[in-house]
Amino acid sequence: MKKLSARRRHPLAALVVLLLALACTGGLYAAFAPASKAQADETAQSLAIDEGKKLFAVGCASCHGTKGQGSSDGPSLVGVGAAAVDFQVGTGRMPAATSQGAQVPSKKAVYTQAEIDQLAAYIASLGAGPNVPTEAEYGTEGADIAKGGELFRTNCAQCHTTGGKGGALTHGKYAPTLEGVAPKHIYEAMQTGPQNMPSFPDTTLTEQNKKDIIAYLNAIDSDETVNPGGLELGGLGPVSEGLFAWIFGLGALIAVAVWVAARTAKAKKS
Amino acid sequence: MSTNENAQSRERGKAPAGERVADWADGRLGIYSLAKANMRKIFPDHWSFMLGEICLYSFIIIILTGVYLTLFFHPSMNEVEYHGSYVPLQGQLMSEAFNSTMHISFDVRGGLLIRQIHHWSALIFLAGMFVHMMRVFFTGAFRKPREINWLFGFLLFVLGMFTGFTGYSLPDDLLSGTGVRFTEGAILSMPIVGTYISMFLFGGEFPGHDFVARFYSIHILLLPGIMLGLVVGHLILVFYHKHTQFAGPGKTNKNVVGMPLLPVYMAKAGGFFFLVFGTIAAIAALAQINPVWVFGPYRPDQVSTGAQPDWYMGFAEGLIRFMPGWEVNIWGHTLVLGVFIPLVLFGVVLAALALYPFIESWITGDKREHHILDRPRNAPTRTALGVAWVTMYMITLVGGGNDLWATHFHLSINSITWFVRIFFFVGPVIAYILTKRICLGLQRRDKDKVLHGRETGTIKRLPHGEFIEVHEPLSQEQLFTLTAHEQYEPAAVGPAVDENGVERKIKRSEKLRAKISGAYFGEDQQIPKPTVEEYKEITSGHGHH
Numbered sequence A: 001m002k003k004l005s006a007r008r009r010h011p012l013a014a015l016v017v018l019l020l021a022l023a024c025t026g027g028l029y030a031a032f033a034p035a036s037k038a039q040a041d042e043t044a045q046s047l048a049i050d051e052g053k054k055l056f057a058v059g060c061a062s063c064h065g066t067k068g069q070g071s072s073d074g075p076s077l078v079g080v081g082a083a084a085v086d087f088q089v090g091t092g093r094m095p096a097a098t099s100q101g102a103q104v105p106s107k108k109a110v111y112t113q114a115e116i117d118q119l120a121a122y123i124a125s126l127g128a129g130p131n132v133p134t135e136a137e138y139g140t141e142g143a144d145i146a147k148g149g150e151l152f153r154t155n156c157a158q159c160h161t162t163g164g165k166g167g168a169l170t171h172g173k174y175a176p177t178l179e180g181v182a183p184k185h186i187y188e189a190m191q192t193g194p195q196n197m198p199s200f201p202d203t204t205l206t207e208q209n210k211k212d213i214i215a216y217l218n219a220i221d222s223d224e225t226v227n228p229g230g231l232e233l234g235g236l237g238p239v240s241e242g243l244f245a246w247i248f249g250l251g252a253l254i255a256v257a258v259w260v261a262a263r264t265a266k267a268k269k270s
Numbered sequence B: 001m002s003t004n005e006n007a008q009s010r011e012r013g014k015a016p017a018g019e020r021v022a023d024w025a026d027g028r029l030g031i032y033s034l035a036k037a038n039m040r041k042i043f044p045d046h047w048s049f050m051l052g053e054i055c056l057y058s059f060i061i062i063i064l065t066g067v068y069l070t071l072f073f074h075p076s077m078n079e080v081e082y083h084g085s086y087v088p089l090q091g092q093l094m095s096e097a098f099n100s101t102m103h104i105s106f107d108v109r110g111g112l113l114i115r116q117i118h119h120w121s122a123l124i125f126l127a128g129m130f131v132h133m134m135r136v137f138f139t140g141a142f143r144k145p146r147e148i149n150w151l152f153g154f155l156l157f158v159l160g161m162f163t164g165f166t167g168y169s170l171p172d173d174l175l176s177g178t179g180v181r182f183t184e185g186a187i188l189s190m191p192i193v194g195t196y197i198s199m200f201l202f203g204g205e206f207p208g209h210d211f212v213a214r215f216y217s218i219h220i221l222l223l224p225g226i227m228l229g230l231v232v233g234h235l236i237l238v239f240y241h242k243h244t245q246f247a248g249p250g251k252t253n254k255n256v257v258g259m260p261l262l263p264v265y266m267a268k269a270g271g272f273f274f275l276v277f278g279t280i281a282a283i284a285a286l287a288q289i290n291p292v293w294v295f296g297p298y299r300p301d302q303v304s305t306g307a308q309p310d311w312y313m314g315f316a317e318g319l320i321r322f323m324p325g326w327e328v329n330i331w332g333h334t335l336v337l338g339v340f341i342p343l344v345l346f347g348v349v350l351a352a353l354a355l356y357p358f359i360e361s362w363i364t365g366d367k368r369e370h371h372i373l374d375r376p377r378n379a380p381t382r383t384a385l386g387v388a389w390v391t392m393y394m395i396t397l398v399g400g401g402n403d404l405w406a407t408h409f410h411l412s413i414n415s416i417t418w419f420v421r422i423f424f425f426v427g428p429v430i431a432y433i434l435t436k437r438i439c440l441g442l443q444r445r446d447k448d449k450v451l452h453g454r455e456t457g458t459i460k461r462l463p464h465g466e467f468i469e470v471h472e473p474l475s476q477e478q479l480f481t482l483t484a485h486e487q488y489e490p491a492a493v494g495p496a497v498d499e500n501g502v503e504r505k506i507k508r509s510e511k512l513r514a515k516i517s518g519a520y521f522g523e524d525q526q527i528p529k530p531t532v533e534e535y536k537e538i539t540s541g542h543g544h545h
């Protein structure tokens, strides 16, 4: 008993378990996969992979290497999975303009969704990784908004703030605002952990948890969002409130004071 | 006299109702003579004298709205499940304090508006006190006999900071809870007593079940009570000392020129109250403040980035943020210098402000009363010191918001922190030197104006071809105003022998004082005022210069 638990902590133990698991799933898949349908899918799939490969060679290979093996300008993409590609290219982060700088910013997407799918298929073919989530996964049906809020405050607020407005990380890196981010991309961000964000695989945040979080983010940032009280002042908290109080609050009052003081001075003269 | 008049008016028949009520009250309270003596109290007209009024009125507004909030707020940390009308929190566990704040914000009529007025006026109250204090500082209004009132004002500012802090913590939301945690950390960093104070304050381990109820009594009773007393004392002293005024013809150390309290000033002040109330209410109706529903209820295992206190505590936040996280270990006890040093600095920065009037009067050795204000330029060293202090304060505020400057101006938070670390020390020095130079430059310009008159911008060509600008002599009033300030001589160390010729021991403090005095008033620290002889010599005979 003691021996076994000691072995369990061996650094290679995880690897052994992983290999075993992979072998099992691979074997099971081969045994159970419906043969004919798989064939048809496979041709469509390999077509997409081919197209993706071409797109990759033009737009991405300069940084990620001709086979996605990585270079000094970009990391290896073997095993990052389709979800990572869909997120990075779908939010316009990739293709990056430069590999310098603190962090690759999101911008307008360069590729169409069809092209992104092809790129994703190609990268997925290089090594297994998380798949692009389906609408059933990231849709908010059956989600618990309040639970999502709680999960968000526990897992995400330390970087993105409770309201999802984003915050600073070290050396010019930052967690961006989550306003207007598509549910699919939120799901993928959690799955793949882009750049300085940790990843939250299903073992840490279950599929249901992710749904809840997406539903919460949707609830605090949509047309129906309830956020009373007037101008949000950027939702940045006491700093913007303080600036506002000084400039518009005290500023206005001093202006009024100047006005009142000037009024009497005139009356005195007349 | 008033009773005589009463008798007469009664004989003549019916006086207007108002007058009869006044008479009735006067017969019993004797208000008339009191009022008569005080109604003619004079208030000078200058907008900067109304800063104190802004503070007073926002304080009144805070009290009024605070009373409304107490009707609905439950200062309890009992855990309840939320079932109010804000959907994204439904079913969440939270303290009753947070629950009732949510209730006030969403379900009490006018609740959110009152909460926002309360909070906005708190920010404006403290900002007002800050500027008011600076006005008093830079004009030297704190000099004898007003040192006590300076202390009253200072205490109001500091107590206001803590009243604001305790109020801000009451809703028990994630943001304010983080602030309370921060405070607990600061308390814990105190050597020896820290843990005891923390256990005492929170009734056990943080956060415990008591702090909201305790902060509540502090917030609505203890501190506002003391502050109300101080405000009354402050106003009585203002009344008793009478107002200061800027130098000018007809204004002496013994009079006050301006409007009588009644009716002019009272009407103006009454109107001003409503203007202040209206402005603050408009701001509160337009702009959101402290949206606790966005933050969620406090839980010690959660934290949000971008967590800052209200602005008046921002300099404490800044001190912590730019302080390196030093720690030393002494005999098995950890001393968290990274937190303790900021805590000490917090006290030092404030104490410097409180003690300045006493330091200055020790340096000048001036025991006379001062009712005429200084123009800041005419007290260059004081002005420079004040600007240096404000600079330091502002730099710590920049440090307190380092993450927001980083994200909004695309800077590295580390560079900002280093900038603040360096400029916390260098900034005040630069500010001191610059301010002093500017003050001396302005003094020089005043002197020029007095001696040579005002530049008119008119260029004249003399017969021999030279161009000159025509200078117009100043009016008598202007000349008076520009030369009314007095200038100190630097204090000298007393003679080395006493009157009996015996060698005297010169105290170290005396030497220090002479040295500082030299830095204040010595050569090149102020521009000597033009003397009458100088003026006569220049103005007699030749017309231009």
Ligand code: HEM
Residues within 6 Å of the ligand: B059, B062, B063, B065, B066, B067, B069, B070, B073, B101, B104, B115, B118, B119, B122, B125, B160, B163, B164, B165, B166, B167, B168, B169, B170, B171, B219, B220, B224, B227, B289, B290
């Ligand atoms: C100098 C005086 C005061 C200052 C600076 C001050 C400041 C504050 C602040 C900043 C808050 C947080 C408000 C928020 O939730 O956004 C607060 C809450 C509160 N204050 Fe005051 N306050 C003062 C005096 C008073 C007085 C005199 C009372 C009652 C008589 C009072 C009653 C309350 C109550 C009940 C709350 C909690 C309610 C809530 O947050 O929704 N305050 N105060």
